[in-house]
Amino acid sequence: MEPRSRGRGGGAVARSPVRPARRGDLISNLVGFCRLLRGRGLGVGPAEAADALRALAAVDLLDRHETYLALRAVLASGPDAQAIFDAAFWEFWRFPESAAPAETGRAEELPPIDGAEALQRVLREWGEGAGGDEERERAPAYSPAEVLTRKEFGSFSADELDEISAVLAAIARRVATRVSRRMRHARRGRVLDIRRTLRRSLRRGGEMTELLLRERRVQKTRIVLLCDVSGSMDLYSRFLIQFIYSLQHVMGRVDTYVFSTGLSRITGALRRDDLRAALDEVSRQVPDWSGGTKIGRSVQSFLDEHGARSLSGRTVVIIISDGWDTGDADLLAAAMRELRRRADRVIWLNPLLASPGYEPICQGMRVALPYVDVFAPAHNLESLRRLERYLAG
Amino acid sequence: MHPEIARIRDLLEVGGYIADRTIATSVYLSTELRKPLLIEGAAGVGKTEVAKVMARALQADLIRLQCYEGLDATTALYEWNYQKQLLHIRISEGNNRPLDEREAEIFGQPFLLKRPLLDAITRAQPPVLLVDEIDRADEEFEAFLLEVLSDFQVTIPEIGTISATAVPYVVLTSNRTRELGDALRRRCLYLWIDYPTFEKEIEIVRRKVPTISAHLAEQIGAFMQMVRRIRLEKTPGVAETLDWSAALLALHRDHLDRDAVLETLGALFKHHDDAAAVRSQWLGLLLDGIAALEERGEPWSHEAVAEAAERLPVRP
Numbered sequence: 250m251e252p253r254s255r256g257r258g259g260g261a262v263a264r265s266p267v268r269p270a271r272r273g274d275l276i277s278n279l280v281g282f283c284r285l286l287r288g289r290g291l292g293v294g295p296a297e298a299a300d301a302l303r304a305l306a307a308v309d310l311l312d313r314h315e316t317y318l319a320l321r322a323v324l325a326s327g328p329d330a331q332a333i334f335d336a337a338f339w340e341f342w343r344f345p346e347s348a349a350p351a352e353t354g355r356a357e358e359l360p361p362i363d364g365a366e367a368l369q370r371v372l373r374e375w376g377e378g379a380g381g382d383e384e385r386e387r388a389p390a391y392s393p394a395e396v397l398t399r400k401e402f403g404s405f406s407a408d409e410l411d412e413i414s415a416v417l418a419a420i421a422r423r424v425a426t427r428v429s430r431r432m433r434h435a436r437r438g439r440v441l442d443i444r445r446t447l448r449r450s451l452r453r454g455g456e457m458t459e460l461l462l463r464e465r466r467v468q469k470t471r472i473v474l475l476c477d478v479s480g481s482m483d484l485y486s487r488f489l490i491q492f493i494y495s496l497q498h499v500m501g502r503v504d505t506y507v508f509s510t511g512l513s514r515i516t517g518a519l520r521r522d523d524l525r526a527a528l529d530e531v532s533r534q535v536p537d538w539s540g541g542t543k544i545g546r547s548v549q550s551f552l553d554e555h556g557a558r559s560l561s562g563r564t565v566v567i568i569i570s571d572g573w574d575t576g577d578a579d580l581l582a583a584a585m586r587e588l589r590r591r592a593d594r595v596i597w598l599n600p601l602l603a604s605p606g607y608e609p610i611c612q613g614m615r616v617a618l619p620y621v622d623v624f625a626p627a628h629n630l631e632s633l634r635r636l637e638r639y640l641a642g
Numbered sequence: 643m644h645p646e647i648a649r650i651r652d653l654l655e656v657g658g659y660i661a662d663r664t665i666a667t668s669v670y671l672s673t674e675l676r677k678p679l680l681i682e683g684a685a686g687v688g689k690t691e692v693a694k695v696m697a698r699a700l701q702a703d704l705i706r707l708q709c710y711e712g713l714d715a716t717t718a719l720y721e722w723n724y725q726k727q728l729l730h731i732r733i734s735e736g737n738n739r740p741l742d743e744r745e746a747e748i749f750g751q752p753f754l755l756k757r758p759l760l761d762a763i764t765r766a767q768p769p770v771l772l773v774d775e776i777d778r779a780d781e782e783f784e785a786f787l788l789e790v791l792s793d794f795q796v797t798i799p800e801i802g803t804i805s806a807t808a809v810p811y812v813v814l815t816s817n818r819t820r821e822l823g824d825a826l827r828r829r830c831l832y833l834w835i836d837y838p839t840f841e842k843e844i845e846i847v848r849r850k851v852p853t854i855s856a857h858l859a860e861q862i863g864a865f866m867q868m869v870r871r872i873r874l875e876k877t878p879g880v881a882e883t884l885d886w887s888a889a890l891l892a893l894h895r896d897h898l899d900r901d902a903v904l905e906t907l908g909a910l911f912k913h914h915d916d917a918a919a920v921r922s923q924w925l926g927l928l929l930d931g932i933a934a935l936e937e938r939g940e941p942w943s944h945e946a947v948a949e950a951a952e953r954l955p956v957r958p
Contacts, residue, residue, distance in 0.1 A: 292824055303674075303675050307644075307671060308644050308647070315643060315644065315663065318663060319667055322831045323671070323675075326827035327832065327834075328834050330832075331832075443724050447728070450731075451744075451748075557818050557819070557820060561820050586875075590875065
């Protein structure tokens with residue numbers, strides 16, 4: 250259903266200046282608009298629609314720009330949401346091109362509407378249009394530029410998988426615990442907990458007979474994994490995906506991405522309980538398995554698209570790649586520098602590092618190295634076992 | 643325009659803040675709908691200033707809660723005045739009143755130190771509560787704050803539940819170093835503040851540094867528009883523009899040239915890598931851009947400056 254068609258003949262609001270001829274029209278149009286936004290992925294429900302209605306009652310409806318600003322402040326709660334809102338607004342409230350804001354005679358303003366009343370009105374309208382426009386929106390977009398190559402995954406023997414899991418559990422535990430700045434009380438802490446000490450002393454008439462202590466709380470570290478699955482990493486990719494799968498299962502807070510020329514987030518796919526099903530899903534989900542490598546671009550797009558959500562002073566970023574970069578070296582350096590600054594630690598695991606005579610001379614690796622805290626091999630189980638030492642710090 | 647929005651816009655102007663209607667409308671709606679206002683934007687665009695203006699518009703007090711990593715509920719709410727409690731225990735040592743009574747006494751209001759959140763909900767007149775840089779506090783604190791913002795009451799085990807005497811106006815700011823939770827976003831009105839446009843920035847410079855020549859102000863404005871296209875550790879904001887303008891003026895510079903910029907680089911770039919990158923890599927190109935604008939002769943417009951900025955070889 251077209252949202253606009255709910256407006257009983259277009260609705261007075263769609264004309265400019267915004268003039269509610271009948272109040273019912275404004276509300277049903279507003280609800281229609283909110284449902285459109287919801288269909289496009291904004292978190293807009295009846296409560297937000299009710300706030301929008303209250304906002305409209307508070308501003309000058311004759312003023313188109315003001316109406317727009319008011320609705321945007323209420324309904325779009327982030328920069329991305331604002332972009333979606335902008336497109337939807339001008340689409341939905343179609344104002345005639347020529348309409349100049351009328352200077353004479355204010356439109357009849359909505360009387361002040363309180364929260365409960367607004368919600369009631371909105372809810373009445375909200376139910377009527379249910380089930381229509383949400384599904385209409387958003388067809389999945391595919392980029393034809395990416396080479397779509399599906400990979401067959403083999404499987405490791407059950408013994409090997411068990412061993413991997415055991416090693417990884419040990420590694421993950423070491424990585425996962427870090428000291429927080431928050432305190433909690435503890436029997437063998439290092440800082441005096443004056444609040445509890447005083448409290449306890451009251452039992453003895455204000456005499457302090459024992460000191461209660463607190464210590465810093467151990468807090469979970471977040472891990473972000475960026476795994477290179479390009480052609481040059483082909484030999485290792487299969488193994489590494491299993492590594493990642495185990496890591497993600499041992500620790501709750503792992504966010505996983507794979508990259509070659511572009512970046513894909515596979516955290517969701519790896520969340521499946523069954524490793525084989527997870528691997529299948531990953532191979533289906535990742536469009537450019539074993540293409541070339543653009544490490545800089547991939548890291549940058551991670552920073553831009555996911556950085557705000559997944560990076561903090563408590564995030565350890567692990568990059569698994571051989572460093573053979575076919576992209577722009579300056580871009581890689583800039584991206585690595587930003588990554589280093591926004592994360593707690595950057596660990597680079599390189600499967601080639603163990604090969605005799607390997608030196609990190611390929612351009613990508615050389616450019617990235619200054620921004621890496623730990624640079625270690627990762628080519629077999631043995632190397633992963635040794636890794637524990639690096640991650641413990 | 644709604645008269646109240648116009649009034650807030652004027653107040654923003656008086657505060658040296660050249661406001662656009664977006665900010666004024668958001669501030670007005672936040673006070674009118676009594677919903678917290680969440681302001682996001684890069685560092686240095688003047689987010690905190692908005693809360694100050696809101697307080698002035700409402701003639702209310704401003705209470706500020708600066709967030710930092712490790713900030714917890716207790717620090718934000720209340721603390722007991724331990725020294726005073728200890729003294730009180732010592733003073734009342736001789737009397738033989740029951741323990742309960744003495745305990746109740748030292749955990750009473752006179753021994754309570756109000757921290758910003760508790761302070762904000764126990765005033766006679768509703769104040770403006772500024773929760774600054776909420777993104778620096780952790781998720782646990784965010785959840786706690788959400789709770790306080792929903793109920794406007796807090797529970798202190800020793801005293802009981804304290805409900806708000808007046809519900810404060812709330813402004814939250816975030817530099818987006820981490821993404822805030824959806825629950826918090828949905829509770830707030832949202833305002834995004836961008837870096838100012840060329841014209842707006844010149845006006846800000848002229849107003850805050852009135853002795854500056856029109857020509858230098860234009861050059862500074864254009865320089866800033868270009869500099870912000872370069873990927874830096876810390877993109878300079880309006881505060882840096884003003885510092886820099888003052889620095890140039892203090893050195894009696896009336897136009898931008900290589901020496902003038904090099905001497906005052908520290909006012910503009912607060913990060914060593916940025917200063918180094920601009921000195922070695924970008925300065926020539928930036929000054930070329932200014933020179934190109936000079937050659938056009940006509941008054942510098944937003945478009946002309948944008949065009950010059952476009953020519954910088956920055957990667958997308």
